[in-house]
Amino acid sequence: MSPALRHLVLGLALLLAPAAPAELVVGPSENAAAASAELQTPESRRLSSPEKYGVHPANRAANAGKSGAGADSGLLQGVLGPLAVVLVLIGMLAGLVVLIARIRGGSRGSLSASFGAGGRAPAGIMEVLGRYPLAHGLTLVLLKLDRRVLLLSQTRNGRLGGFSLSTICELDSAEDVASILLKVRDAENASLTHKFASVFRSLDREAADKIQNLDGKVMTTIAPAPTPPSRSRGASQISSERQTSFGSDPSPQTDSINSLRSRLEALRVPAARHVRGPRS
Incomplete structure (x- = not known):
C-alpha cells in the first residue's frame, strides 16, 4: 500500500x-x-x-x-x-x-507482487553453502550467487525484531570460488561416507549377533531306520531287490560297480570255454 x-x-x-x-x-x-x-x-x-x-x-x-x-x-x-x-x-x-x-x-x-510471498524463486541461482554462529544473535553466512561467493553477517534486531544482513567480503576469483566449492563438496561426501559406514557397521553387528545365537543351537537330523526283509521272502527275491536298488541308484559308485561286474563276466566266459576244451 x-x-x-x-x-x-x-x-x-x-x-x-x-x-x-x-x-x-x-x-x-x-x-x-x-x-x-x-x-x-x-x-x-x-x-x-x-x-x-x-x-x-x-x-x-x-x-x-x-x-x-x-x-x-x-x-x-x-x-x-x-x-x-x-x-x-x-x-x-x-x-x-x-x-x-x-x-x-x-x-x-x-x-510489486513479485516482491511478496508469491514471487518467483528459481533454483540454482542462490545457495547457502554454510552457516557459522559466532555469538547470540550473530551468524556468518556463506552464500553462493551464480559465480560469486559472498560472506554475510546476519544479526538479530532485538528479541521481537527481524534479521538484518550486511556484506563482509565478496569472492569473485575463479580459483577462490572453486576452492571453496571443492571443500564444501568434500565435506558433503565425507558426511555421506560416514553415514554409509555407520549403516554397514550396524548391519555387521546384527549379522554377528545372529551368528552367535545360531552357534549355541545344535541342528541334528535323525534318518529313518531301514526296514529288515521278512523271512518269507526267498534269496532270489532279496538278490533281485538288491539288483534293482543298485540299478536305480544314479550315484557314481553304483556305475563303477556295474562296470566292474561286466568286466568280470567278460573274463569268466573265455575261461569256462578253455576248461571244457574242444569237442571231439
Missing part, C-alpha cells in the same frame, strides 16, 4: 470515528429529558392517596417498567446503527484500496 492511500484511509477513519459518540450521546439525553419532564409535570405529582383517584400502585409500577424497556431499546438502536454504518464504510474503503493496488500493480508489470 502506498503512503498516499494509507494517509487517505487514516483520515477518513478519523473523520468518521467522532460521528458515533455524538449520536450515542443524543439518544440517552433526549430520553432522560423526556423522563424528567414527565416527573416534573403537575399531573404526575401526587396530591393525595392513589386509591382516591382510582389509580392502583401496581399499575403505576407496570407503566414505569414499560417506559424503562422503551428507553433501553432506544439506546441499543442508537448504538448499533452508527456502528454498522462505520463498519460498512471501512469495508468499502478497504476494497477500494485493494482494487487500486491491483490496478497499479498490473500497469507496472506486477513488480
